[in-house]
Amino acid sequence: MYSDQQAQNGVGKMAKERNILVVDDERTIREVVRRYLELEGFAVTEAETGPQALSILQSSRPDLIVLDIMLPGVDGFAITRRLRQADDYSPLQIDGDIPIILLTARSNEVDRVAGLELGADDYVTKPFSPRELVARVKAVLRRSIAAEVESESPVEFGGLSLDPRSRSVSVDGKDVSLTAKEFDLLWFLLRHPRQVFTRQQLLDKVWGYEFYGDESTVTVHVRRLREKLEPNPSKPSYIQTVWGVGYKFEAPSAK
Numbered sequence: 001m002y003s004d005q006q007a008q009n010g011v012g013k014m015a016k017e018r019n020i021l022v023v024d025d026e027r028t029i030r031e032v033v034r035r036y037l038e039l040e041g042f043a044v045t046e047a048e049t050g051p052q053a054l055s056i057l058q059s060s061r062p063d064l065i066v067l068d069i070m071l072p073g074v075d076g077f078a079i080t081r082r083l084r085q086a087d088d089y090s091p092l093q094i095d096g097d098i099p100i101i102l103l104t105a106r107s108n109e110v111d112r113v114a115g116l117e118l119g120a121d122d123y124v125t126k127p128f129s130p131r132e133l134v135a136r137v138k139a140v141l142r143r144s145i146a147a148e149v150e151s152e153s154p155v156e157f158g159g160l161s162l163d164p165r166s167r168s169v170s171v172d173g174k175d176v177s178l179t180a181k182e183f184d185l186l187w188f189l190l191r192h193p194r195q196v197f198t199r200q201q202l203l204d205k206v207w208g209y210e211f212y213g214d215e216s217t218v219t220v221h222v223r224r225l226r227e228k229l230e231p232n233p234s235k236p237s238y239i240q241t242v243w244g245v246g247y248k249f250e251a252p253s254a255k
Helices: 004-008 027-039 050-059 076-084 109-118 130-148 180-191 199-207 215-229
Strands: 019-023 043-047 064-068 100-104 122-125 155-157 160-163 168-171 174-176 239-242 246-249
Touching: 019 027, 019 050, 027 043, 027 130, 043 050, 050 076, 064 076, 064 130, 076 100, 076 109, 100 109, 100 130, 109 122, 109 215, 122 130, 160 180, 180 199, 180 215, 180 246, 199 215, 199 246, 215 239
Parallel strands: 019 043, 019 064, 064 100, 100 122
Antiparallel strands: 155 160, 160 168, 168 174, 239 246
């Protein structure tokens, strides 16, 4: 069990005033997750069903959502889709880039990838260790909070522009909407042009953990970035694959 002193150290300080929305139809899971998160200094809001979670999101913006996939009424996939496409759902008057960690009892890769494709930042497979979940929450928020105090100037590569202070991205003058983790991954690669990183290295640097990572998480996020940044995602000019190794950011050659 975590001690009160542990909650006051490290990310316990980072967690001050941070609110986590926990959505799960199993009361026991919600209570356990709440207890562990509160011991780390987080504030926790609970929802039992999909409609209840959407009702909460109509009036408040949590800093992160722990979201079960198998929910009554509206499932976790549908909620993720609504958040990531918030412009199409006028009742959700919040930014669509809230970090999302999915909870799933489904173990096959297709379901995991489906959640990531919709824009989830991470996932945890049931049954899970509460300590593992807390580690995931910390890792996701650590990157988001670090970006909030980012003081570096905007950068441009070819037609791609990125401003770390406003967390905005545009391609050829057109704004591009990225999730929090998509932005973090792009920003990391952009800061190290032409340097090749393995998927495991990207998990360590961008997601902030080693042991729990699944390399397919990186693959899906790279694919989503290419779909949003590239005119032809099958022939990317920015994030390039180095076969047998990993990925690198390459500024496109002048035409």
